[in-house]
Amino acid sequence: MSVMTFDTQIMLAHLVGFDTTSRESNLALIDFVRLYLEGHGIAATLIHNDAATKANLYATIGPRDAPGGIVLSGHTDVVPVDGQNWTGDPFALREQDGRLYGRGTADMKGFIASALALVPEFTAGIGRTPLHLAFSYDEEVGCLGVHSMVRHIAAHLPRPKAVIVGEPTGMRVVNSHKGIRTFTTEVIGQEAHSSTPHLGVNAIDAAVRLINFLGEMRREMQQRGDASGRFDPPYTSIHVGVIEGGTALNIIPRRCRFQWEIRPLPGQDPDEIAARFHAYALNEVLPGLRAVSKQADIIIKQRADVPPLAPQDGSPAEALVTALRGANILHAVSYTTEAGIFQDAGIPAVVCGPGHIDQAHKPDEFIAQSELAACDAFLRQLLKAIA
Numbered sequence: 001m002s003v004m005t006f007d008t009q010i011m012l013a014h015l016v017g018f019d020t021t022s023r024e025s026n027l028a029l030i031d032f033v034r035l036y037l038e039g040h041g042i043a044a045t046l047i048h049n050d051a052a053t054k055a056n057l058y059a060t061i062g063p064r065d066a067p068g069g070i071v072l073s074g075h076t077d078v079v080p081v082d083g084q085n086w087t088g089d090p091f092a093l094r095e096q097d098g099r100l101y102g103r104g105t106a107d108m109k110g111f112i113a114s115a116l117a118l119v120p121e122f123t124a125g126i127g128r129t130p131l132h133l134a135f136s137y138d139e140e141v142g143c144l145g146v147h148s149m150v151r152h153i154a155a156h157l158p159r160p161k162a163v164i165v166g167e168p169t170g171m172r173v174v175n176s177h178k179g180i181r182t183f184t185t186e187v188i189g190q191e192a193h194s195s196t197p198h199l200g201v202n203a204i205d206a207a208v209r210l211i212n213f214l215g216e217m218r219r220e221m222q223q224r225g226d227a228s229g230r231f232d233p234p235y236t237s238i239h240v241g242v243i244e245g246g247t248a249l250n251i252i253p254r255r256c257r258f259q260w261e262i263r264p265l266p267g268q269d270p271d272e273i274a275a276r277f278h279a280y281a282l283n284e285v286l287p288g289l290r291a292v293s294k295q296a297d298i299i300i301k302q303r304a305d306v307p308p309l310a311p312q313d314g315s316p317a318e319a320l321v322t323a324l325r326g327a328n329i330l331h332a333v334s335y336t337t338e339a340g341i342f343q344d345a346g347i348p349a350v351v352c353g354p355g356h357i358d359q360a361h362k363p364d365e366f367i368a369q370s371e372l373a374a375c376d377a378f379l380r381q382l383l384k385a386i387a
Helices: 008-016 027-039 105-117 119-125 146-156 203-224 272-290 316-325 339-344 369-386
Strands: 044-048 055-061 070-075 094-096 099-101 131-136 162-165 174-177 180-188 237-245 255-263 297-306 331-333 349-351 366-368
Touching (some): 008 105, 027 044, 027 131, 055 119, 070 105, 070 339, 099 369, 105 119, 105 131, 105 366, 119 369, 131 146, 162 339, 180 203, 180 272, 203 255, 203 272, 272 297
Parallel strands (some): 162 349
Antiparallel strands (some): 044 055, 094 099, 180 255
């Protein structure tokens, strides 16, 4: 088999060319990475989802059974481009004025491209400490894929010393981030003619009451604030992002469905907000609906649960990455990564990667070429530190 080698920009062009929007399969990209690693003598383990339509990839460079390795972690999926006004093909890398445009360039195929482009240097220079590549699916819809990979690492492999999650931080070292819990709530009412609303159960009215209750808790969280003083916004946030319901103006709506999320600060009781919402829905709202229709219901389903990343002063991950970056200040961010999942499994983690979150999820997403160069330099420093 021929050995493929690419610089980071060309590798990024390959990765961007795969449409790995979360609703799509990522298997074509994973197969490309697997074959690339195989060409360098590196065997990869694939951990598929239940439908076998997506996969995580885990590979070790260096001694596979050695403890204390370093994990380079990133997600392969990207957010949709639907309805966005791009000036070029989102899935074809475009260079202009020192910037590289394309979906996923910043979030976060740039980091993966850097790690993969340096594989020949890693294989030539690795010593007793292994480097592990951990690339997951469905991060953008709640870090769904990485859970099975973290379980695999914890159950079957020597415990790594540190995880570096390469989300876009401008190569700053992040040791704390918020978590996320996402929910779908569906209200089932009863249809009736709009001229006789008392004979029906208006699902939209009930959903509005529930959303208003979330708003009350949001204001309460704002008042509680952030004792650490590190986050922007400085509170646990609650957000309703999608709502749908109703059939026609003259029909009492039987159904209304909305999606909402909590982004808790580290240290926030992870169950408080959800428990209060459940209690309000089932004890305060539902009885009034069922007084009219016994078939009325409120169905609440949790979709994702990612714990926050809490600071661990002096942890191996913090010590390693701050030393490599020469960082005097550690940062906190309000977005969520798989770092909290690794930490929850007892594996120290930090976030540090090229690009800026301000460019993520937007039309004409880009990463500066200088950011990729900084990531390459950082990973070469990492290799020297563990060689």
